[in-house]
Amino acid sequence: MVNLIWKDILIQKRQIPIYLGIIILCFWEDGVPLWWLAFITSISFIMNAFYYDEKDNINILLNSLPYTRKQIVISKYLGALVFTGLFIGVIMGGGFIINGMELSFSWKDILHTFGLIMAFLSIIFPFFYKFKQQYLMIGAMVLFVVAVFAFRIVMQIFNEQFDKVFQWLASLPELQLYSFTALVILLLYSASWLLSMRIYERKVF
Amino acid sequence: MENVIELQNVTKSFKGFQVKDLSIAVKKGFVTGFIGGNGAGKSTTIKLIMNLLKQDSGSISVFGLTHETNERAIKERIGFVYDENIFYENLTLKDMKKIIRPAYQQWDDAIFQKYINQFELPLNKKIKTFSKGMKMKASLAIALSHQAELIIMDEPTSGLDPVFRRELLNILHELMQDGDKTIFFSTHITTDLDRIADYIIFLNDGEHVFTKEFYKIQEDYAIVKGPLDLLDADTEQEFVAVQKSNIGFEGLTGNKERIESLFGESVVLEKPTLEDIMYYTKKGGRLNG
Numbered sequence: 001m002v003n004l005i006w007k008d009i010l011i012q013k014r015q016i017p018i019y020l021g022i023i024i025l026c027f028w029e030d031g032v033p034l035w036w037l038a039f040i041t042s043i044s045f046i047m048n049a050f051y052y053d054e055k056d057n058i059n060i061l062l063n064s065l066p067y068t069r070k071q072i073v074i075s076k077y078l079g080a081l082v083f084t085g086l087f088i089g090v091i092m093g094g095g096f097i098i099n100g101m102e103l104s105f106s107w108k109d110i111l112h113t114f115g116l117i118m119a120f121l122s123i124i125f126p127f128f129y130k131f132k133q134q135y136l137m138i139g140a141m142v143l144f145v146v147a148v149f150a151f152r153i154v155m156q157i158f159n160e161q162f163d164k165v166f167q168w169l170a171s172l173p174e175l176q177l178y179s180f181t182a183l184v185i186l187l188l189y190s191a192s193w194l195l196s197m198r199i200y201e202r203k204v205f
Numbered sequence: 206m207e208n209v210i211e212l213q214n215v216t217k218s219f220k221g222f223q224v225k226d227l228s229i230a231v232k233k234g235f236v237t238g239f240i241g242g243n244g245a246g247k248s249t250t251i252k253l254i255m256n257l258l259k260q261d262s263g264s265i266s267v268f269g270l271t272h273e274t275n276e277r278a279i280k281e282r283i284g285f286v287y288d289e290n291i292f293y294e295n296l297t298l299k300d301m302k303k304i305i306r307p308a309y310q311q312w313d314d315a316i317f318q319k320y321i322n323q324f325e326l327p328l329n330k331k332i333k334t335f336s337k338g339m340k341m342k343a344s345l346a347i348a349l350s351h352q353a354e355l356i357i358m359d360e361p362t363s364g365l366d367p368v369f370r371r372e373l374l375n376i377l378h379e380l381m382q383d384g385d386k387t388i389f390f391s392t393h394i395t396t397d398l399d400r401i402a403d404y405i406i407f408l409n410d411g412e413h414v415f416t417k418e419f420y421k422i423q424e425d426y427a428i429v430k431g432p433l434d435l436l437d438a439d440t441e442q443e444f445v446a447v448q449k450s451n452i453g454f455e456g457l458t459g460n461k462e463r464i465e466s467l468f469g470e471s472v473v474l475e476k477p478t479l480e481d482i483m484y485y486t487k488k489g490g491r492l493n494g
Contacts, residue, residue, distance in 0.1 A: 003307040010300060011293055052293060061291040064255050065308040066280040205257040 004067065004075035005082055008049035019045065023091055027098050035109035038091050039116050042084040046121065050076070050128055060205045073197045076125065077189070084117050111178060118185050122192035129199045207233040209355050209387045210254055215263030217249060224249050224411040227263070231389045231406075236381060238398040238419075239391035240479060241408035242487055247391040248288065250408070251359045254389075255285065267355070281310060284348030286358040286390075290340050294333035298326060298343055309351035320346035337364035345373070349380070356380070358390035362397050374400050395479035405479065409486050423476050427461040430454070431472035443467065445482075446489030457485035 019041050026032045053059060062072050092105040127143075155162060169177060210231035217224045224246040231237045241247050252258040253265060256272040256279075265271065267279045292301050298321075306312045321328060324342040335343065341361055348356055356377075362370045378401055380386055392398065398405065398419070405422060407414040417425070429444070432453050441447060443464060447456030457477060458464045464472065 003304075006307075007304045010304060011296060013300075014295070052295075056293050057289060057291045058293065060257060060287065060289070061305075063257055064280065064283075064285045064287075064291075065305065066277040067308065068276050202259075204259070205252065 001071050001075050001078070004062075004072065005079040008046075008075075008079050008083070011052050012045065012048060015048065019087075020090070023094060027094060033109075034091055034095060034105055035113045038084070038088045038109075038113045041091075042080075042087045042113070042117055043120065045083050045087070046076075046080045046117075047124075049079075054128075054132070057205075059203075063205060069201050069203075070197055073129070073193070073200050077121075077193045077196070080117065080121055081114070084114060088113055111182070115181060115185050118189045122185075122188045125192055126195045126199060129196045129203070209233045209268060210389060211264075211266045212250070212253070213264045215253060215260045215265060217253060217258060217260050219249075222246075222249075222411065224253075227408075227411075227413050229406050229413055229416055231387060232404065233387050234384050235403040236377065236388045236401050237390075237404040237406060238395075238402035239389060239406050239408070240393065240395060240398070240483060241391075242393065242483060244410075245408045246411040247408060248359055249411075251357060251391060254357065255280075255283070281351075282354045284351065284353030284356045286341065286344040286348050286356075286361045288360040288363065290332070292332045292340065292343065295331055297329050297331055299328040301332065301343070302328075302347070305347055311352040313350055313352065317346060317350035320349055338366065338369060341365060342369070345376075349376075354385055354387065356386065356388045356390070358388070360391055360393070362392055362394050370394075370397065371400075377401055393483075395483070398479060407482070407486070409483075414486055422479070422482070425459055425461060426477045426482055427458055427464065428475040428477045428481055429456050429458055429464055429468070429472050430475065431468060435468060435471060440467070444485075444489070446485040448488075457481060457489075 023037065023041060026034075026037045053062075059072075063069065088105065088110055095105060169180070172180065208230040210229075212227050212229050215224065215227045222244065227246075227250065229250075239247055239250070249258065253260055254267060256276060268282060270279050272279060292298075293304075296304075302317065306314075320342075324339075324346060326339060326343055326346065332340065332343070341364065345358075345361065348358075362373065365373065374397060377388055381388065381401075402419050404416060405419055406416045430453060433449060436447065436449070436454055443460070444456035444458055447454050461474065464474070
């Protein structure tokens with residue numbers, strides 16, 4: 001499994017200078033929140049690894065090597081967390097040096113980044129496993145439009161209920177709010193993981 | 206004799222194509238050639254054996270184990286070569302080795318290096334600059350570098366020049382000196398098999414036609430040539446298929462002795478090539494012998 005995570009780094013080793021370049025550039029731009037920068041770089045890195053695997057028939061290779069399909073999927077979900085951690089580390093470290101030995105990344109920023117990444121991947125990964133690359137862009141756009149409309153309609157219908165939920169959330173002490181959100185995201189990520197595993201186990205190459 | 210691969214009543218359907226009730230076995234310690242025309246189901250069968258596809262029904266075992274319970278143990282012992290590229294185009298062979306090596310417990314760098322030298326492969330050039338033959342050589346080098354007991358290859362000789370094709374056959378021959386190894390490979394360049402195959406498994410339209418020892422094929426089968434007046438509705442049944450022309454007929458039989466006793470001296474019998482057998486079987490649709 002560690003091999004498979006390491007593989008995702010190895011296949012992008014030529015792009016690593018580009019990621020670092022973007023990070024350094026953003027340090028000069030004051031407006032970019034660092035947790036957002038960590039989110040964008042991690043997501044690009046994770047999706048890019050996925051794209052390379054699809055493009056070059058790598059699933060045939062991986063499934064012919066002594067790996068199980070479970071391991072292949074798990075490595076993507078765990079790898080995503082590892083890479084996010086690495087990017088946060090690099091950005092924190094860089095900020096620490098450039099901004100004059102000051103920690104520019106609070107623990108909240110770290111939680112935000114992980115939370116966003118996990119929520120985003122929970123939805124995206126099963127689609128990636130289910131559909132072929134060329135349909136994904138179209139699919140993502142359609143999904144986005146549908147999601148926006150669905151969100152509006154749902155909000156209109158359940159306006160009151162949502163208000164209550166938000167009020168309840170807002171009334172929570174910060175620690176509880178974070179724990180609650182963390183729990184929801186963890187559940188979402190685990191459910192997505194199980195779903196991807198099911199999809200991938202049934203896949204043919 | 207021990208079977209390394211066993212398929213029993215395996216069926217797999219796709220749109221417009223299916224592998225039907227396939228039961229075949231590959232014997233340990235031998236080279237088995239897997240022949241059949243395009244679309245006969247060779248690649249599908251190989252993918253089923255590699256667990257890249259799941260059968261609709263029937264059972265598949267490799268080394269006596271099934272993929273459901275022993276997938277990793279099975280794949281640890283298989284070296285594979287496919288017809289298509291399965292490497293990252295933008296990486297070098299050196300990087301590919303770094304990715305593949307840790308997957309195997311018994312990887313041997315010295316053997317890998319030996320084959321890289323022998324095949325004259327560049328380690329530091331991107332795979333996308335490789336020719337089809339070079340990609341195949343790279344696959345083969347990897348397949349042979351982790352003490353695999355079973356080498357499975359899908360059309361390894363297609364896209365290779367004649368010189369390397371012969372070289373490949375020599376390498377496989379050398380490999381077989383170690384009696385524990387088994388080679389199973391599909392091809393439609395049937396002359397490759399003359400040099401090396403012990404057994405032939407023949408597939409036609411998704412159906413198993415025969416599994417025979419190589420020498421036995423020429424004992425059973427014959428190309429028969431004779432005058433047209435020998436053919437009638439009954440005698441034509443004796444052939445897999447016949448081709449008629451103004452000067453006579455030519456047909457394939459799967460029962461040489463019977464033809465000899467039936468027609469005696471009035472026909473000429475010739476040794477068939479595997480290509481003859483594939484051609485007439487395709488033409489006749491079905492074998493009765």
